[in-house]
Amino acid sequence: MHLSGPFVFGPGYEQKVAEIMRRINAPPQRLPGRAWLLLLLVMFTSALQRLHAQDDASNPGQSRFSAEAATTFNKRCTACHTYGKGIKVGPDLKGVTERRKRTWLLRFIHGSAGVISSGDPIATSLFAQFKQQRMPDWTDLSEKQINDILDYLAIGGPDIKPLDERNAELATEAEIETGRQLFFNQMPFKRDGKPCATCHSVQGSGLRGGSLGPNLSDVYFKYQDEALTTFLRHPCFGWDTSILSGNYLTAKESFALKAFLRQAALQQSKNAASSSITTSSAVNGETTQPGKSKGAQLGPTRSNEGGSSR
Numbered sequence: 001m002h003l004s005g006p007f008v009f010g011p012g013y014e015q016k017v018a019e020i021m022r023r024i025n026a027p028p029q030r031l032p033g034r035a036w037l038l039l040l041l042v043m044f045t046s047a048l049q050r051l052h053a054q055d056d057a058s059n060p061g062q063s064r065f066s067a068e069a070a071t072t073f074n075k076r077c078t079a080c081h082t083y084g085k086g087i088k089v090g091p092d093l094k095g096v097t098e099r100r101k102r103t104w105l106l107r108f109i110h111g112s113a114g115v116i117s118s119g120d121p122i123a124t125s126l127f128a129q130f131k132q133q134r135m136p137d138w139t140d141l142s143e144k145q146i147n148d149i150l151d152y153l154a155i156g157g158p159d160i161k162p163l164d165e166r167n168a169e170l171a172t173e174a175e176i177e178t179g180r181q182l183f184f185n186q187m188p189f190k191r192d193g194k195p196c197a198t199c200h201s202v203q204g205s206g207l208r209g210g211s212l213g214p215n216l217s218d219v220y221f222k223y224q225d226e227a228l229t230t231f232l233r234h235p236c237f238g239w240d241t242s243i244l245s246g247n248y249l250t251a252k253e254s255f256a257l258k259a260f261l262r263q264a265a266l267q268q269s270k271n272a273a274s275s276s277i278t279t280s281s282a283v284n285g286e287t288t289q290p291g292k293s294k295g296a297q298l299g300p301t302r303s304n305e306g307g308s309s310r
Contacts, residue, residue, distance in 0.1 A: 074158075090133070091130070104122065182196070183202065184209070216261060
């Protein structure tokens, strides 16, 4: 059996399949249908994991953390704590992994009541400082979940911004070019999204786009950076149910498109300004012929209108 299209696996997957079939002592043609289905699911899951790993690897400067840890922090911690914005109900948690030992934090988060009642000097001091308002005992969180939250805080916590939230003015020439190629389908999207030029066009690009949707030459100035970032996270073609909202563009692709649209908007603004100056000059009669100055175009002066014999 050979899989292609969306089922693209790493090298050696066929040998792995053969090994699985050898272990269950069944040739491919006699493998039960449910076993085949299970095998496909295992390989498909592995492929998806590799895909996401590749996306992460393509952004080496991007900090990696558990999405669950960030969600848990936002749901459970932000009601009483800030990150770098000062005291709220409880202490500011920025730098907490440097101020306190990891083992102490694990014990305190799991059961602050027990740590306080044990007479722990740090715990009792905090209890007194914050008007005897005790932190809830998060006994339902595993040690790994707490460690993931602490790791998240250690690398920047809420200050960490996804790649696509970078301001487009920070884009490199290479990122802008990537955005241009993605827009005009010269480079495919990793998750099979439809190219922008299917429905949209950009003036001054030198390439032809579609007319089904609006012209996007000035869309960056219209929405600005943050709103455009949010827009690009969702498919703009609701009619295509094969593309899920959470599985559309990678963060890298989204940023590249945003950077290209910013450059397009800047270029259109520059062209419009240049056209306005040219039009104004023509209206005021200041248009000059190539190679001639304004003075050279003036008619004969009164002193030599009739010509001169000298």
